[in-house]
């Protein structure tokens with residue numbers, strides 16, 4: 082499929098991934114319509130302005146909770162392809178605002194599918210932004226399985242093999258937040274509407290994706306913004322939550338290319354992971370961001386004492402879970418379960434070539450339940466031609482550069 086002249090509707094076009102997708106589609110020659118919520122002040126979404134496509138996207142006012150507005154958007158856009166990205170996407174907010182999350186993510190998805198079923202005559206391809214969060218409680222070792230059973234009482238369904246990594250599309254879905262549950266519902270709805278009504282729905286389960294302009298409440302943006310503040314002398318420490326979590330981080334541009342690929346070559350009714358087939362700890366992301374900002378990290382140690390690691394960012398290429406990927410010495414120690422930082426460690430002192438930096442644990446940033454580790458098996462989408470082009474250091478550099486501008490350095494959570 083060529084994108085030249087194709088009519089595309091993006092829900093969530095003003096969001097982080099939506100704005101990158103709009104840019105890529107416009108560059109490819111598509112006619113892009115974007116659903117945006119009414120803005121009383123008449124301003125354009127900052128993401129669209131930052132991507133340079135504020136004038137290029139045909140904005141349609143609408144709200145996922147209002148099916149009439151969705152029907153009108155479909156009438157107006159007459160789309161060949163719909164990318165359904167709009168969502169309440171911040172996991173902690175879903176714990177404090179579960180109903181809002183369900184309304185937007187679950188009912189909103191149902192509204193969109195109903196609007197397409199009732200109004201559309203062209204049967205567009207619909208690519209749905211599912212999420213790696215749907216996999217949730219992934220079991221990585223016997224020890225972690227035992228701990229999960231102690232903490233949650235049950236792991237359902239029980240793991241067929243341990244480790245359950247890397248995560249294939251056939252892995253069990255064990256959502257660990259209202260956000261994740263809302264995405265599981267959307268995922269199943271998409272496939273139901275394919276099976277029952279023949280809608281051409283394709284589910285993407287993207288793992289974490291980052292880059293310049295990532296929402297400030299997400300961890301990579303929190304880290305990059307705070308590191309830049311340190312560099313500019315505007316802060317004296319970094320505040321963070323759980324540094325033991327492992328995530329499969331890709332650059333948003335790679336994921337957006339994957340969304341387009343799915344629309345072009347994906348099979349309706351199917352599910353595709355999108356990710357980097359790497360996994361790194363939040364701690365590594367902090368240390369890498371410090372290095373990309375100009376510090377050389379020599380050693381780390383718990384603030385409360387102990388858990389000392391020399392040369393923590395030393396590259397480690399040894400395989401983990403049968404996959405060979407870039408990681409650090411500190412990742413390796415954490416994956417081997419030799420190292421884990423607890424809230425009572427209070428934080429970490431990072432010794433660098435230019436002095437010590439404090440990374441302080443902030444209790445408010447820990448979650449009621451946590452997804453411990455994510456590592457994508459992306460062989461299915463690779464068969465369509467999917468490739469990752471950016472490294473973790475590329476991602477950190479891109480995010481740091483965004484915070485060189487003072488007006489972007491608003492690190493509140």
Ligand SMILES: C[C@H]1O[C@H](OP(=O)(O)OP(=O)(O)OC[C@H]2O[C@@H](n3cnc4c(=O)[nH]c(N)nc43)[C@H](O)[C@@H]2O)[C@@H](O)[C@@H](O)C1=O
Nearest residue numbers: 170172212213288289298299300301303321322323326446
């Ligand atoms: C694919 C998936 O990706 C995203 O979900 P997420 O993985 O929850 O992303 P995050 O960047 O908020 O957290 C990553 C990890 O980092 C830990 N963490 C430590 N300290 C802080 C901290 O200070 N802030 C945050 N936000 N997290 C922290 C936190 O506990 C978690 O383990 C969304 O786009 C979601 O919509 C989505 O679909």
